[in-house]
Amino acid sequence: MSQMLSLIPVLLAALAAGILLPVLLRKKLRKPVTVLIGVGAFLVVTAGGMLVYLNSHYSAQPAAILAFAPSDGVSVTETDDGYFFDGSGQDSALIFYGGAKVDCEAYAPLMRRLAQNGVDCFLLKLPFRMALMDSQAAQKVTDSHAYPHYYLGGHSMGGVAAAMFTAAHPDKVDGLVLLASYPTAKIDDSVRLLTVYGSEDKVLNREQYEQSKRYFPANAREVVIDGGNHAGFGSYGRQDGDGEAAISNDEQQRRTAEAILALCHSD
Numbered sequence: 001m002s003q004m005l006s007l008i009p010v011l012l013a014a015l016a017a018g019i020l021l022p023v024l025l026r027k028k029l030r031k032p033v034t035v036l037i038g039v040g041a042f043l044v045v046t047a048g049g050m051l052v053y054l055n056s057h058y059s060a061q062p063a064a065i066l067a068f069a070p071s072d073g074v075s076v077t078e079t080d081d082g083y084f085f086d087g088s089g090q091d092s093a094l095i096f097y098g099g100a101k102v103d104c105e106a107y108a109p110l111m112r113r114l115a116q117n118g119v120d121c122f123l124l125k126l127p128f129r130m131a132l133m134d135s136q137a138a139q140k141v142t143d144s145h146a147y148p149h150y151y152l153g154g155h156s157m158g159g160v161a162a163a164m165f166t167a168a169h170p171d172k173v174d175g176l177v178l179l180a181s182y183p184t185a186k187i188d189d190s191v192r193l194l195t196v197y198g199s200e201d202k203v204l205n206r207e208q209y210e211q212s213k214r215y216f217p218a219n220a221r222e223v224v225i226d227g228g229n230h231a232g233f234g235s236y237g238r239q240d241g242d243g244e245a246a247i248s249n250d251e252q253q254r255r256t257a258e259a260i261l262a263l264c265h266s267d
Contacts, residue, residue, distance in 0.1 A: 057129050060105035064235035067108035074115045081140050082124040087115030092264045093147040095122045095138045097131040097158030106234035113257040119264045131161035138165050142172050151264055153177030155233050160184055166191055175263050179233045179256065180204045182212035193220040194263045196256055198228025200243035223259045228252040
């Protein structure tokens, strides 16, 4: 509901544009009212279509919801900006951007695994579940917490957003974790990069991934999870166009957590 309300300014702007455009062109138009109605209707329909598209998403499954229960030394706190998975660690934190149109809660099992092993996690809530709408969201975490070491991570589109923040603020990021994703700008060599994808992933554009390697820092590490697919990093069901996984989500997330922890504990 809050997302629907946030689109009210967009609808109002569309209507305003429909009103102002004919006024500006009045001298050249014989039927300004007709144009007003036509342009306004077009913009309203477009905004409505965007609303429907953005609210069609992948929902977190029950296994993900269970990961929010306090246990094994990990507590979870919900904030306006996301969820904080607080474990025993005090030195390192991972800030995570979820994939496009995926409930951020779907990544709770992976966040819990990391927090249990000494890396606190900030799971970001992003506008309309679209990380590129707020690629600088990590700034709120780094401004309000004082961890000695910060790592940024993201899945799919979320990884692109995390890479954008890292490219712009290499002094704030020790390492970058890209799950089935790739950077679109040069990552400074001071940042350690870990990329992870599944062998059965049919969503990740491998050609673009290979081309993006020109943006990798010198110390990049690549991990391919045999039997994993695109959706297996979270718990939100099957993703359209994805390959069939040969391992469970739990196993894919376990292997992913091992790779991330190796990166974070290498300081």
